[in-house]
Amino acid sequence: MKIIAYTYTDPLLEPSPDPHSWGWEVDRVYEDLGKRSQLQELLTDCQTERANYLLIHRLAELGDTVEEVSDRLTQLEALGIAIIATEIDLRADLFKLLHEIQRQQRSDRIRIGHARNRLEAAPPPGKAPYGYRRGNAKYIIDRSTSPVVKDFFENFLLYGSLRGAVRYLAKKYAKKISVTTGRRWLTNPVYRGDTAYQNGEIISDTHVPIITKQEAAQIDRLLRRNSRLPSRTASAPRSLAGLVICGECKSHMTVTRVTQRNSDKEYLYLRPISCTKSPKCRAIPYAQILEKTIEAVCRDLPSAVAKMNFPQLDAVKNSLGEKSDRQQQILEQLPTLVESGILDAETAKLRAYKLRTEISALQAKLATLPPVNLRSVAQAVSIPQFWLDLSEAERRFYLREFIRQIEIIRENQNWQLQIIFIF
Template sequence: MTIFAYSYSDPLLGDEPVPWGEEVDRHYSDLGQRHQFQALLTDLATDCPDYLLLRRLDELGDNLAEIGDRLQHLENFALQVIATEPPYQTGITLDKADLGQLFRTMGDRLRQQKIQRGHAKNRRQCLPPPGRAPYGYKRGQDRYLIDRSTAPVVKDFCEHFLLFGSLRGAVRHLEQRFGKKIAVSTGRNWLTNPVYRGHLHYCDGKTMLKTHAAILNPGEAAQIDRLLRRNRSLAPRSASAPRCLAGLVQCQNCGSALTIARVTRRHQAQEYLYLRPLTCPQTPKCRAIAYDQVFQATIQKICQDLPNLTQQSQGPAPREQQAQLQAEVQQKEALIAALPTLAAQGIFDPDTAAQRRYTLHNEIAQLQAQLNQLPPANLQAIATTLSLESFWYDLSEVERRFYLREFLAQIQIQRTGSQEWQIQLNFNFSTSFRYTES
């Protein structure tokens, strides 16, 4: 028994060649063109097998007429055609009585593939995906254009989130100021959608950079990503709490998070702030600690250790990694610049050159994302400024909250006595340090 197999892959649709099993005596595979199918027909005239395996009948042609003619041509030989994938799979062979239904199914599939090919060609040219433009944009001829009537709404929403760090608060602000009601999930999509950063992200997972005017600049986009990443570890109400230590302090003895308690005296305007455990299982319960003492101890320790800590993180390894990534980006940009020359010389055909350009743009986007995750180049200068105690006391509570959450993952209180305690700072980018205050 002799078995031949034929498969066709469309590069626009991302089809992969089929690895047939060892029972197949001869395999013919086409990519984009059907030259191997013509070779198959030539070989069938002299060496006809018992069976011919196909994945799907629509691999025989681009339309129903071609498929019907080629299927009839194959049946003129003394062989059996077997399709292995649904809905064409029949178990052993194709029954002519079922061809009508199969051809209707193939017609639907061919129309779908034609639409997908059109979308794939648009992606190669970095054109916007089909459908309505995102809120804040309108469709142009070949790119998204900023809608001057709605883009300020998105911009104000993002700026409010950058200022207060609260997603739900930004949603409420949008309704109060503009009368625009959106869901929290919609607001999160605005903050993370590459479209508002000037990029296009397609359904195949690839991202094209700088395809249209951006509403958010790269600095704002990176800051939004950091805020969202930090807020995942915080309670929802702590994200926009008025005090800068909210959501950061934890009691190491009982494992409870410390909340800020506000105490006032009758007929007096002065208030006192304390940090007390939310759910302390110990008896007696852990005592409350004055908020100002913990804040002052935290600032002193940050000013003492942050410069040395940033020097360690700014060592040669991150710099070498940054230089290596930048070199790779420049190399790929040089390849993109050389594609028109290669196409003019006939080395690449237009479709291959467009596909290569599309792939290189996506690889550059991935490298750029890795660069954005590295420590900033001016981290040492920032640490020098933050190491001044006067700097912290000149900030507002919102600004203190931003910087503390930028560098601190957690502040842990370890009690060594009824009135004595130690503070341990867990930084976001290095090991923890300990400060003792009694």
Template structure:
């Protein structure tokens, strides 16, 4: 039994040029990319010495139109060849068990189905062309932008609202607080979920993201800088690790404290005395299982000891953190980015000398740009370069005294993973901080 296989790949939709056929047990494989030259070769070979079976992935691969598909189908089947549907993991035993396609090629129902599929492919190709040209995806431009001829353009009437939203989040680290600020300042009402999407939307960083989750960097003017975007990502990662509703809590220590004795998170409780205006804040374990239960601790005492611990220990922690290795890692990534940029320039030269056609060059450049965006994302996830300067600032007690609770909350969550309290006895306790770095 002789088995041939034919695979057609559209470079706009399948721009991975490596087709996995190592498990496809056939006598001869014909593979076209873009043009159907191999299909013509297949037809000529079949006329000389036809195989028993021809494997294809789908009927649409035989042509770009219904007329082309029926022409090749009739020419192949008239030679007595049985056409079967294949998959990339088919072995010879599976292929022999497959039933040949028994279809009515002149069926109006089949024609309608094929034409619908081809229309869908046409739309996908159009979107793919826009993607490799780094054009904005279809649909309305995000708030703060408007659509230009070939890119997003900053809308000067709405972009200040978006910019102010990001600045509020960076200042206080609270998503709900930033959302409420927009409503009070500008009368702009947005849902918290909308604000969350704004914070992670690549468009505001000057990038484009497509449905396949691939990102192209520097396609238009950003509203926030790369440094601000990296800081937002760090805050979001930190907030996701905190208990619900503590990310925007009024108190800076909310969500950070754990009782070492009972291993329960500690909550902040406000207590008032009858007929008195003074309020007292205490920290106590939530649902403490110990008997007797762990005691409450005065909030201000914990806050004071936290600041004292940071001033004494954080600078040494940063000093022990190997900033040289971090710099070397950053340099390696930057070198890879530069190498890929140089390859993009070389591709332009290959097009000029007609070694590469325009479409193949655009697809290759697109893949390189996606890889550059992925490398830049790794850079942005690293600790800030001014970590030593931050350590010098936070080691001064005066620095903390000048901050509000919301501002302290921001700094605590930049570098504190957890605050652990060990209650030695009824009146004595110790504090230990686990830093992120």
């Protein structure tokens, strides 16, 4: 008994299947990529040496149309070969079977069209993101709406508050968006000049961006930083909100405001949100903790930054940069290889697409690394006057850039701070 197998794969849509995944003792596997030359060889071989069974994943692999599939089935039947399709029941009604083949082939044609668009770095189907419109082969900036998006990003970069940026748009432009939409804007590759596809792959520098790569990297750092904070504290007006915990009861501390009757003066305190002690841990004046925090940052931040292993960080950045440069050099050589006949145009497009997605992945890794000027920034913010000249919103931005947590260590009636930096 002789068992053979046949697979057809379009390289634009999917990788080749594992030839050993049939679960049968197969004498030979015929594999086609893009064209069906191996299928013709299979039919020729079976005329000289008959096979008993043919294993196939889907009947649609036998041709591009129902007529081609029907013709190949007739040829195989005339050769006395029993067909075993692993993903379709051959005993099903013939009309349903042909309908399934038509549906699969129509789906494949659509997917192939989308895949060819990816090879040309064309935008995926659908409406262009707000701030852009669709051009012939790429996104084009919409000059009437892009300033709104740009202002949204600038506000988030200035204050580090997503909800605050959403409120800012509603107030200045009467453009109402949800917080979820605002978060999608912040992470959408299109605004960074990149094109993302449904398969999760990204191609960089396909159109004019609204924000720079440096701004995009800063946005990603702000989003990661805000994700560590308790909910709704990222947009809180006070700079210490969400950072302070009580070392005694381990509760996060919230800012409370106290006023006196017939007086405009207010007093701010930090008190535990859910203290389990009895008596409860007492509140502490907000201004005192802020003053001690600034003192601790000016004193301890330079030494904390100095302990970072910058040579190792530089080595990682250099390695990623060199890999990206090598891929870019290969990408630039492809037109020459096509002209010399070493590569055909279709293969070159596939290789170019793969290289561009790999370059985008390397650039994404580079963007997650700390900025190279961290030491100079640490020196600048270690001056007490720097903090005194900032507003509360600006202090909130810088404190969260460096501090992961502030813990209040209580000692009877006294207390002191322990600052935990993010690095």
